[in-house]
Amino acid sequence: KQEVTQIPAALSVPEGENLVLNCSFTDSAIYNLQWFRQDPGKGLTSLLLIQSSQREQTSGRLNASLDKSSGRSTLYIAASQPGDSATYLCAVPSGGGADGLTFGKGTHLIIQP
């Protein structure tokens, strides 16, 4: 059974810092990995999808890497801003490529102005 772990559970940093969020998964036979953000009381916003054949994906100040063989992914946020404050979740398909996702419990991020 796939399990996803995210470290740290919470993080508070001053505005402007670069930071790294970590995600690990137990079954490396994945088709992709997705990073989401969730604002309080809201649904999930997809940030990045990395296919298993890729090593990284970039969108603006966000960069996600994937090391499938070691079961790890990182989300790098450059020049953090207060608007980045949210909970960040990583998720992998539970089985085949179109299956439901298994989520980590998230990293609750606070960027101090």
Place this chain on the structure above:
Amino acid sequence: GAGVSQSPSNKVTEKGKDVELRCDPISGHTALYWYRQSLGQGLEFLIYFQGNSAPDKSGLPSDRFSAERTGGSVSTLTIQRTQQEDSAVYLCASSPFVAGGGRNEQFFGPGTRLTVL
């Protein structure tokens, strides 16, 4: 463009009543997913549809939960004889089915907050 929509946004019901939650996926998305997010459990997968069929119902917590999808579009999640432990946010997602699976990005709706008194 329209994203995934869900209704109602909030639902308060009494223990023992039945509830129906609705999801409208992004137009053209063939895959549809239901998840539940509760305080102690995090996000858990409930059921997945490809078109109108549900190849994976493994996450439904009990036989009080059922879901259907008609016309390859709208889906309804029904909870019968609701219990207090059913209180949670129910999230729906959709994705375009791409052979090989690598590019099946899921897009989520805003959720329905269910409170069972």
